[in-house]
Amino acid sequence: VTFLAHGLVARSDLPIPEWLFGWAAAMVLVVSFVALAILWPKPRLEHEYWRPLPGGVGPVLGSRSVEVVCGAIGVFLLGMVVYAGLRGTQSPTANFAPTFIYVIFWLAVLPASVLFGDVFKAFNPWRAIGRVVGWVAGKAARGDLPAPLAYPERLGHWPAVAGIFAFAVMELVASNGDRPENLAIATLVYSALTFIGMALYGVERWIARGEAFSVYFNLFSRLSPVETRDGVVGLRRPLSGLPALKPGPGTVPLLAVMIGSVTFDGASEAPIWTGIAPDIASFFQDLGLSPQNSLELAFLLGLTVTILLIYGFYQLGVVGARSVGGGFSTRRLARGFVHSLVPIALAYVAAHYFTLLLFQGQSIAFLGSDPLGDGSDLFGTADSQIDYTIIGANATWYWQVGFVVLGHVVALTLAHDRAIALYDQAKLAVRSQYWMLAVMVGFTSLALWLLSQANA
Amino acid sequence: MYIAHPGHWLVNIAYFLPVVVFIAWLVITQIKERSRARSGDTPHRRYPHHSPSGRSSDG
Numbered sequence: 452v453t454f455l456a457h458g459l460v461a462r463s464d465l466p467i468p469e470w471l472f473g474w475a476a477a478m479v480l481v482v483s484f485v486a487l488a489i490l491w492p493k494p495r496l497e498h499e500y501w502r503p504l505p506g507g508v509g510p511v512l513g514s515r516s517v518e519v520v521c522g523a524i525g526v527f528l529l530g531m532v533v534y535a536g537l538r539g540t541q542s543p544t545a546n547f548a549p550t551f552i553y554v555i556f557w558l559a560v561l562p563a564s565v566l567f568g569d570v571f572k573a574f575n576p577w578r579a580i581g582r583v584v585g586w587v588a589g590k591a592a593r594g595d596l597p598a599p600l601a602y603p604e605r606l607g608h609w610p611a612v613a614g615i616f617a618f619a620v621m622e623l624v625a626s627n628g629d630r631p632e633n634l635a636i637a638t639l640v641y642s643a644l645t646f647i648g649m650a651l652y653g654v655e656r657w658i659a660r661g662e663a664f665s666v667y668f669n670l671f672s673r674l675s676p677v678e679t680r681d682g683v684v685g686l687r688r689p690l691s692g693l694p695a696l697k698p699g700p701g702t703v704p705l706l707a708v709m710i711g712s713v714t715f716d717g718a719s720e721a722p723i724w725t726g727i728a729p730d731i732a733s734f735f736q737d738l739g740l741s742p743q744n745s746l747e748l749a750f751l752l753g754l755t756v757t758i759l760l761i762y763g764f765y766q767l768g769v770v771g772a773r774s775v776g777g778g779f780s781t782r783r784l785a786r787g788f789v790h791s792l793v794p795i796a797l798a799y800v801a802a803h804y805f806t807l808l809l810f811q812g813q814s815i816a817f818l819g820s821d822p823l824g825d826g827s828d829l830f831g832t833a834d835s836q837i838d839y840t841i842i843g844a845n846a847t848w849y850w851q852v853g854f855v856v857l858g859h860v861v862a863l864t865l866a867h868d869r870a871i872a873l874y875d876q877a878k879l880a881v882r883s884q885y886w887m888l889a890v891m892v893g894f895t896s897l898a899l900w901l902l903s904q905a906n907a
Numbered sequence: 908m909y910i911a912h913p914g915h916w917l918v919n920i921a922y923f924l925p926v927v928v929f930i931a932w933l934v935i936t937q938i939k940e941r942s943r944a945r946s947g948d949t950p951h952r953r954y955p956h957h958s959p960s961g962r963s964s965d966g
Contacts (some may be wrong), residue, residue, distance in 0.1 A: 468918075468921075470918055470921040470922045473921070473922045473925065474921075474924070474925055477925035477926070477929070723919075771933070774937065775937075885933055886933065888929070889926065889929050889930050889933055892925055892926045892929050893923075893926040893930075896922050896923050896925060896926050897922075897923075899922060900919065900922040900923070903922070
């Protein structure tokens with residue numbers, strides 16, 4: 452997506468070479484690993500602990516009326532995206548829809564989820580519409596609606612995998628993926644599929660297991676100390692939401708898609724990809740495809756291979772962990788440690804899209820005022836401009852390195868906590884974590900290399 | 908083009924050196940441990956009535 456280019460300015464005057472930051476980050480992980488082995492002898496995150504927010508705030512924030520207001524806002528924004536996409540200018544930078552979808556929805560909801568819990572669930576327009584339709588249908592049928600089908604266990608998170616992969620294809624592969632009209636149509640198609648899923652399996656069940664964005668944001672919200680239970684907002688131990696995740700079929704591939712798509716986005720700016728992509732595209736062109744389709748197919752291939760490589764690297768770590776003993780199957784270990792990939796996915800997104808959110812995110816001020824790009828000025832902010840001086844290139848790099856290191860230290864902590872809960876011998880637990888440490892060091896090195904490629 | 912500019916590749920490799928070194932160390936350590944465990948088991952298998960020290964367990 453050309454207009455969403457990131458890594459806007461070149462770094463200069465770093466005190467040490469960029470690759471040395473990678474070595475330092477690896478050292479931080481090794482030191483963290485040793486510290487965890489010594490200072491964290493018992494599992495601390497496996498047991499759930501939750502209490503309501505003090506002062507009666509919890510029931511108010513989680514009340515039905517707040518939920519209705521948030522849902523209405525979500526539905527309004529969904530309608531706004533579709534309307535702007537279909538009726539507005541087709542210039543991606545002048546239309547509300549592309550920036551709202553790729554920056555506000557896709558990126559800004561993430562930090563909100565990590566700080567305040569599963570906020571997307573409250574604002575989810577499909578859930579809001581599904582519940583209203585269910586309520587109206589229930590009234591019309593006088594409570595005689597047929598019960599939804601049981602959600603097939605073998606489906607697991609696979610619908611979410613398909614949804615997030617499709618979004619990545621739209622963002623990174625489709626040459627017209629930022630065209631407002633295409634985004635509006637994609638939104639309508641996804642909405643229709645979501646309504647079908649909710650009609651078949653029930654609103655809440657489809658939202659929890661199949662609706663891609665709900666699953667995606669819920670995973671990140673599990674890092675948050677804030678959680679809503681039975682309509683009451685409360686606090687839990689930080690990170691304890693992730694060990695409570697119940698992985699199933701598709702959970703590991705979902706995390707591979709989440710990390711792999713960001714990896715490909717970074718790698719596609721690197722000479723390693725820009726050097727071979729034209730050759731792959733010309734191969735497809737020789738088969739009779741148009742130049743545009745050939746390039747899209749090359750990018751689709753690159754995206755898929757990157758996701759498979761990420762999946763394979765994690766599986767390699769799992770096979771290594773299995774080799775130390777303990778009697779666990781590869782699948783058991785892969786699912787047992789998959790929650791530790793969530794902070795890594797967050798670190799990748801945070802580091803890679805940091806400047807995009809900071810800079811392009813500002814444009815929502817003028818796009819909100821002129822959503823169709825037809826010269827209107829609803830809030831008097833249509834003339835506002837993006838301030839590119841809010842952060843410098845070197846400061847950006849330090850923040851990015853910080854995100855990467857912090858995300859991987861958190862991942863290591865989660866994996867360590869799970870290992871000592873899983874293995875009955877402390878020695879086996881630590882030895883299995885050598886392999887997880889290798890995975891973390893690998894992902895750290897990859898993340899920093901990708902960031903360095905933005906200015907290569 | 909890349910061969911003409913090995914500096915590019917060396918810098919790229921530098922990023923991944925920690926993980927390569929770490930995995931190599933891990934594999935070597937594990938192989939050594941396994942071979943040590945195997946050689947530790949050998950006396951038991953060959954001489955079931957002898958302790959690892961070589962003295963007869965029934966003596």
